[in-house]
Amino acid sequence: MQPGDRVRVDRGDVTNEGVLLPSTTRDHLVVKLDGGYNVGIDRTEADVEVLESGARDVDEGADAGGGEASEITFDSDLPTISLISTGGTIASTVDYRTGAVTAQFDAEDVLRAVPDLAGRANYRGRVVANILSENMDPSIWRELATAVREEIESGADGVVVMHGTDTMQYSASALSFILDSPVPVVFTGSQRSADRPSSDNVMNAVCAVEAAKADHAETLVCMHATQSDDACALHRGTRVRKNHTSRRDAFETVGAEPLGLIDYEAAAEAGADGEAADDAIEWNREPIARGEAADGDDENGDTSAEVGFYPDLDADVELVKFTPGMDPAAWEYLDGKDGVVIEGTGLGHVHTDLIGRIADLVDDGAVVAMTSQCLEGRVCDRVYDTGRDLLDAGVVEAGDTLPGTAKVKLMWALANADDAADAMGRDLAGELTEESQPWR
Amino acid sequence: MQPGDRVRVDRGDVTNEGVLLPSTTRDHLVVKLDGGYNVGIDRTEADVEVLESGARDVDEGADAGGGEASEITFDSDLPTISLISTGGTIASTVDYRTGAVTAQFDAEDVLRAVPDLAGRANYRGRVVANILSENMDPSIWRELATAVREEIESGADGVVVMHGTDTMQYSASALSFILDSPVPVVFTGSQRSADRPSSDNVMNAVCAVEAAKADHAETLVCMHATQSDDACALHRGTRVRKNHTSRRDAFETVGAEPLGLIDYEAAAEAGADGEAADDAIEWNREPIARGEAADGDDENGDTSAEVGFYPDLDADVELVKFTPGMDPAAWEYLDGKDGVVIEGTGLGHVHTDLIGRIADLVDDGAVVAMTSQCLEGRVCDRVYDTGRDLLDAGVVEAGDTLPGTAKVKLMWALANADDAADAMGRDLAGELTEESQPWR
Numbered sequence: 001m002q003p004g005d006r007v008r009v010d011r012g013d014v015t016n017e018g019v020l021l022p023s024t025t026r027d028h029l030v031v032k033l034d035g036g037y038n039v040g041i042d043r044t045e046a047d048v049e050v051l052e053s054g055a056r057d058v059d060e061g062a063d064a065g066g067g068e069a070s071e072i073t074f075d076s077d078l079p080t081i082s083l084i085s086t087g088g089t090i091a092s093t094v095d096y097r098t099g100a101v102t103a104q105f106d107a108e109d110v111l112r113a114v115p116d117l118a119g120r121a122n123y124r125g126r127v128v129a130n131i132l133s134e135n136m137d138p139s140i141w142r143e144l145a146t147a148v149r150e151e152i153e154s155g156a157d158g159v160v161v162m163h164g165t166d167t168m169q170y171s172a173s174a175l176s177f178i179l180d181s182p183v184p185v186v187f188t189g190s191q192r193s194a195d196r197p198s199s200d201n202v203m204n205a206v207c208a209v210e211a212a213k214a215d216h217a218e219t220l221v222c223m224h225a226t227q228s229d230d231a232c233a234l235h236r237g238t239r240v241r242k243n244h245t246s247r248r249d250a251f252e253t254v255g256a257e258p259l260g261l262i263d264y265e266a267a268a269e270a271g272a273d274g275e276a277a278d279d280a281i282e283w284n285r286e287p288i289a290r291g292e293a294a295d296g297d298d299e300n301g302d303t304s305a306e307v308g309f310y311p312d313l314d315a316d317v318e319l320v321k322f323t324p325g326m327d328p329a330a331w332e333y334l335d336g337k338d339g340v341v342i343e344g345t346g347l348g349h350v351h352t353d354l355i356g357r358i359a360d361l362v363d364d365g366a367v368v369a370m371t372s373q374c375l376e377g378r379v380c381d382r383v384y385d386t387g388r389d390l391l392d393a394g395v396v397e398a399g400d401t402l403p404g405t406a407k408v409k410l411m412w413a414l415a416n417a418d419d420a421a422d423a424m425g426r427d428l429a430g431e432l433t434e435e436s437q438p439w440r
Numbered sequence: 441m442q443p444g445d446r447v448r449v450d451r452g453d454v455t456n457e458g459v460l461l462p463s464t465t466r467d468h469l470v471v472k473l474d475g476g477y478n479v480g481i482d483r484t485e486a487d488v489e490v491l492e493s494g495a496r497d498v499d500e501g502a503d504a505g506g507g508e509a510s511e512i513t514f515d516s517d518l519p520t521i522s523l524i525s526t527g528g529t530i531a532s533t534v535d536y537r538t539g540a541v542t543a544q545f546d547a548e549d550v551l552r553a554v555p556d557l558a559g560r561a562n563y564r565g566r567v568v569a570n571i572l573s574e575n576m577d578p579s580i581w582r583e584l585a586t587a588v589r590e591e592i593e594s595g596a597d598g599v600v601v602m603h604g605t606d607t608m609q610y611s612a613s614a615l616s617f618i619l620d621s622p623v624p625v626v627f628t629g630s631q632r633s634a635d636r637p638s639s640d641n642v643m644n645a646v647c648a649v650e651a652a653k654a655d656h657a658e659t660l661v662c663m664h665a666t667q668s669d670d671a672c673a674l675h676r677g678t679r680v681r682k683n684h685t686s687r688r689d690a691f692e693t694v695g696a697e698p699l700g701l702i703d704y705e706a707a708a709e710a711g712a713d714g715e716a717a718d719d720a721i722e723w724n725r726e727p728i729a730r731g732e733a734a735d736g737d738d739e740n741g742d743t744s745a746e747v748g749f750y751p752d753l754d755a756d757v758e759l760v761k762f763t764p765g766m767d768p769a770a771w772e773y774l775d776g777k778d779g780v781v782i783e784g785t786g787l788g789h790v791h792t793d794l795i796g797r798i799a800d801l802v803d804d805g806a807v808v809a810m811t812s813q814c815l816e817g818r819v820c821d822r823v824y825d826t827g828r829d830l831l832d833a834g835v836v837e838a839g840d841t842l843p844g845t846a847k848v849k850l851m852w853a854l855a856n857a858d859d860a861a862d863a864m865g866r867d868l869a870g871e872l873t874e875e876s877q878p879w880r
Contacts, residue, residue, distance in 0.1 A: 134789040134826055138765045166786035170764045245787050245817030318770060321761045321783070323847055324610045325578045330758060333769040343761070346606035347685050349574035377685030386574055407763055 003074035003122075006052035007031060009041055016041075017051070021124045028154040030124060040154030074122050078274035079213050081121040082151035082159045083110050086129045086136070086144060086171070114205045120271050121209060124151065133164025133171070133189075138315040138411060141174035148175065148185055149307045158184040158212025160205075165189040165242055165250065168221060172237030173405045176219045176429040177412040180308025182291020185219045186212045187237065191248050200224050200248040203264050207232035210267040210277045216287035218259060219429075224248040225261055233258040234281070238405045238431035241375070254402055255376045255433075257284040312415035314338050319407040321373060322350040331357055339410040339420070340368045342395070343403040348372055348379030349386045355393050362394030369410055369424045370395050371403040378435070396421045399432040406431075443514035443562070446492035447471060451485055461564045468594040470564060480594030514562050518714035521561040521652050522591035522599045523550050526569045526576070526584060526611070554645045560711050561649060564591065573604025573611070573629075578755040578851060581614035588615065588625055589747045598624040598652025600645075605629040605682055605690065608661060612677030613845045616659045616869040617852040620748025622731020625659045626652045627677065631688050640664050640688040643704050647672035650707040650717045656727035658699060659869075664688040665701055673698040674721070678845045678871035681815070694842055695816045695873075697724040752855035754778050759847040761813060762790040771797055779850040779860070780808045782835070783843040788812055788819030789826045795833050802834030809850055809864045810835045811843040818875070836861045839872040846871075 001007070005020045009031055016039060018031040029041045029048065041048075110125055111118050128147045129140050148159050159181075163171055172187045179185065188208035190201040200223075208222040211234055221240045225233035226249050235253045244250035253259070260283040267280035291306075317339035320331060331354065334340055340361060344350050348370040350358070362368055370379050370390065378400040381387030391397075398406045401424075409431060410424060417423035427434050441447070445460045449471055456479060461470040469481045469488065481488075550565055551558050568584045569576075588599050599621075603611055612627045619625065628648035630641040640663075648662040651674055661680045665673035666689050675693045684690035693699070700723040707720035731746075757779035760771060771794065774780055780801060784790050788810040790798070801808055810819050810830065818840040821827025831837075838846045841864075849871060850864060857863035867874050 132789070132824060132826055134762075134764075134785050135791055136764045137791075166789055167764050242786065242814050243816055245812050245814045245819060247817060250814065250817070315765050317765070318767055319761065319763045320770075321759065322574075323759045323844060324574075324576045324607050325755050325757070325847070325851070327758060327773065327777075329773040330760075330770075333767065333772060337767075345574050346682065349572070349606055351575055351577075372685050374682050374685045374690065376683055377687060377690070379685060384572060386572055404763060407765070411765070 001048065001050055002053075004053075005050045008049045008051055010047040010049075011041065011045055030151075030154040032124075032126070040150040075274070078120070078122045079157035079276070080124065080155060081209055081212050082124045082126060082148075082156040083162065083209075084126045084128055084144070084147055084151070084159060085162045086131065086133070086140070086164070110205075114202050116202055116206050116268065117209055120206075120274060121157075121213060124156065126151065131164070133167040136164075136167045136171055138174070138313045141171055141178070141408075142311050142313060144171065145175050145178040145309070145311055148179060148181070149309050152181060152183055152307050156183065158186065158209075158214075160208045160212050161185065161187045162205075163187050163189050165191055165223075168251075169237070169240050169242060169402075170404055170408055172219060172221050172240065173408040173429075173431070174313070174412070176237040176431070177409060177416075178309065178311050178313075179219065180310075181219065182217050182307065184212045184214060184216055184290075186234075187219075187221045188223060191224075191246060191250055198248070200229075203229050204232060206268050206271075207262045207264055210271040210280065211262055213271060213276050214262075214278050214281055215276060215290055216283075217290045218287045220259065221251055222262070223251040225258070229264060231264055232262050234260040234262060236430045238409075238429050239402065241402060241404075255400060259287060260284055310412070310416050313411040314414035315411055317341065317407055317411045317414065319343060319403055321403075322354070324351070326351075328354060328357065334361055334366070336364065337361070337366050338414050340366055341398070341403060341406045341410055342368065342370050343373045344370055344379070345373060347377075347383055347387060348381050348390070348395075348397060349384065350390070352386060352389070355386070355389050358390065358395060359393035367410060367414065367421045367424065368393075368395050369398045369406055369421075371398045371401060371406045373403070375402065376400075378433070396424045398424050399427075399434070401432045441488065441490055442493075444493075445490045448489045448491055449481055450487040450489075451481065456481075457491070470591075470594040472564075472566075480590045515714070518560070518562045519597035519653050519716070520564065520595060521649055522564045522566060522588075522596040523602065524566045524568055524584070524587055524591070524599060525602045526571065526573070526580070526604070550645075554642050556642055556646050556708065557649055560646075560714060561597075561653060564596065566591065571604075573607040576604075576607045576611055578614070578753045581611055581618070581848075582751050582753060584611065585615050585618040585749070585751055588619060588621070589749050592621060592623055592747050596623065598626065598649075598654075600648045600652050601625065601627045602645075603627050603629050605631055605663075608691075609677070609680050609682060609842075610844055610848055612659060612661050612680065613848040613869075613871070614753070614852070616677040616871070617849060617856075618749065618751050618753075619659065620750075621659060622657050622747065624652045624654060624656055624730075626674075627659075627661045628663060631664075631686060631690055638688070640669075643669050644672060646708050646711075647702045647704055650711045650720065651702055653711060653716050654702075654718050654721055655716060655730055656723075657730045658727045660699065661691055662702070663691040665698070669704060671704055672702050674700040674702060676870045678849075678869050679842065681842060681844075695840060699727060700724055750852070750856050753851040754854035755851055757781065757847055757851045757854065759783060759843055761843075762794070764791070766791075768794060768797065774801055774806070776804065777801070777806050778854050780806055781838070781843060781846045781850055782808065782810050783813045784810055784819070785813060787817075787823055787827060788821050788830065788835075788837060789824070790830070792826060792829070795826070795829050798830065798835060799833035807850060807854065807861045807864065808833075808835050809838045809846055809861075811838045811841060811846045813843070815842065816840075818873070836864045838864050839867075839874070841872045 018033040021030040219237040221235040225231045267277040271277035321343040413420035413423040458471040458473040659677040661675040665671045707717040711717035761783040853860035853863040
């Protein structure tokens with residue numbers, strides 16, 4: 001039984017057919033089902049029958065890719081990286097190249113689109129969605145988190161999520177709260193599609209794969225650090241923001257340096273034979289350490305460790321922005337909501353006339369959290385009268401949490417925290433800088 | 441008749457009493473009424489009677505300020521700067537010092553609070569509002585613009601508006617659209633009140649006065665350029681944004697260098713005797729030129745020129761922000777609005793499900809303009825399907841206009857432009873960079 005083999009798997013009442021994917025664990029199989037989904041299967045609980053040898057895939061690769069066939073065979077010396085597609089520009093480039101429909105996106109498609117990825121890892125391709133990222137919503141965040149968990153538990157040494165750039169920061173935040181991952185989860189995307197000379201897709205993909213192979217367990221966004229093709233920045237998922245509509249270096253860590261920087265040339269060279277390119281990464285802060293492997297002794301640093309997984313989200317949370325002259329009717333629909341995040345002005349203010357409205361929402365049981373449209377800096381409602389009135393009304397301060405991240409966090413906190421209001425003032429996933437100073 | 445004299449002015453049916461303020465024009469008098477408002481009075485149409493000599497004011501200055509009395513007398517060699525207060529941290533420092541109520545804010549209060557202003561100009565103090573700036577609204581923008589116009593038409597060589605920092609960018613935008621001013625209109629404020637050692641109020645006030653005396657006619661925001669006390673940045677009112685909740689250098693021009701930089705030490709020194717400190721200003725772009733003086737030959741560069749004044753605003757405009765997972769009910773209240781500005785994702789997108797809603801708003805006669813929550817860069821809805829569908833629905837693109845500025849602009853355009861939708865795609869007051877490239 002080899003990767004590429006077509007198999008039938010019987011588990012109790014459930015029978016699946018599909019193609020066996022590379023896996024670095026001995027305990028789990030990963031099978032790509034004909035519908036495009038991958039399932040991780042506990043080998044001890046399943047009967048597996050090989051229906052067809054995997055030579056089919058290798059032949060197809062040779063036909064289409066012109067000699068890349070050898071790179072999609074499983075090499076036990078290489079780490080395994082799962083490439084999860086959700087759509088967006090970087091994934092659309094794959095579609096352009098293959099003309100393939102969504103469900104057929106797999107490792108071959110990726111290697112045809114970005115041949116530079118070959119030899120760096122064994123790849124598993126997986127599709128969670130094929131949408132432009134403005135259509136992302138909490139239910140897809142959960143599906144995505146579930147897929148990432150399955151990939152890790154079936155032995156992936158790292159996960160790369162290909163995502164549209166418009167809402168990448170929201171999805172990366174969601175996974176930061178939902179997952180306690182023992183391996184890197186690296187979001188990447190493309191600001192310019194592959195048919196443009198200035199496309200960023202190759203460098204972003206190579207850097208993301210190398211970041212996913214490296215020795216840490218952060219949930220990151222990996223995108224161009226500058227307008228040149230020299231390095232990608234590694235942003236913490238909860239602190240990153242798309243700050244430009246079109247530039248390749250649109251993504252920035254707000255209020256701090258990015259977690260790290262990965263040098264493209266050094267990473268591409270060091271990681272070409274499947275080695276980890278840790279020397280190509282310069283960390284500005286100590287990253288979260290990779291988890292211990294559950295079955296320990298794999299030479300590829302097999303990390304099929306437990307994945308902390310808290311997928312519940314209370315989607316009944318709204319983000320509302322205050323601007324001068326706004327119609328108070330804008331907030332009428334908030335009645336009965338479980339949570340509201342306000343994007344206030346300055347240290348966290350709204351028009352005095354709205355404070356009574358907020359008090360009513362809190363009285364009705366909503367958690368109302370304050371953030372700032374300044375984006376940088378902390379809210380502090382103890383300085384001015386308006387702020388003190390807001391605190392009296394029951395508003396909770398979200399520190400320096402970005403408004404979009406605060407919305408995702410509140411969805412998560414309402415479903416998972418003992419005290420969601422309290423949780424909004426504490427750091428859970430790098431989204432909030434805890435400081436002793438009231439404000440500075 | 442001298443500044444400081446108490447006068448009675450008869451104009452037809454209207455009689456006012458108050459204190460004569462410094463004026464550099466021969467055609468207009470400026471009288472501070474007992475209610476705190478200043479009125480500009482065409483001298484040819486009024487009978488003026490001196491009720492009491494101005495010695496009173498000088499005495500009071502000497503009592504309270506310890507020797508600054510001479511600086512509040514009118515010096516015909518000095519330019520005249522109007523200081524308009526709307527409230528906020530910088531004005532609250534004045535209140536702290538004097539314990540005065542709003543209506544008593546005048547030149548003496550300012551000089552007591554910031555003695556470094558003495559000798560740089562003849563000052564007129566004027567109160568438009570005394571509110572924290574989160575309570576600003578379009579009706580106060582109109583009052584403020586009216587006051588600025590009156591000050592300029594009664595001979596002010598420049599106007600400084602003291603404003604809370606929370607919504608300064610909205611008010612500065614509003615005045616940029618409403619006024620076509622022949623002299624500088626300079627907004628300034630304070631991120632830290634005067635009772636804090638790190639207060640920025642003195643440097644900001646001095647730089648703002650010197651910027652208002654200088655040779656240009658821009659509507660600016662003048663605030664700390666860095667965290668040091670070395671220079672203030674001069675931001676175009678329509679391109680500036682408060683990007684930090686508390687830092688003294690919170691204000692930034694988005695997507696470009698500020699219009700200019702004014703060196704604190706150089707400006708303080710050069711302007712100390714009433715000279716213009718133009719050499720202390722480094723312009724990054726050519727500023728709008730000062731208007732020709734209507735009566736020409738005043739040695740102080742008297743510029744009592746015509747003020748272009750278009751004060752109508754259609755306040756029935758909302759700014760709404762799209763975020764993933766939002767409840768479509770959030771937009772139900774938009775029915776019947778005259779204008780809607782959307783803060784979309786990336787190049788200007790919203791969830792596909794909202795496009796029909798937008799089409800309905802447009803069909804009902806609303807102008808719906810798209811901006812981006814990225815803040816930097818242009819919207820461009822010709823690249824992806826969602827964008828093209830939005831254009832088909834009748835959305836107009838606001839280029840690289842900031843979302844908050846776009847809201848103010850749409851209020852103005854609906855009341856003043858022949859075709860408000862078309863105006864949103866053109867530059868009216870430096871808010872939009874017109875480019876031939878579709879996007880970059």
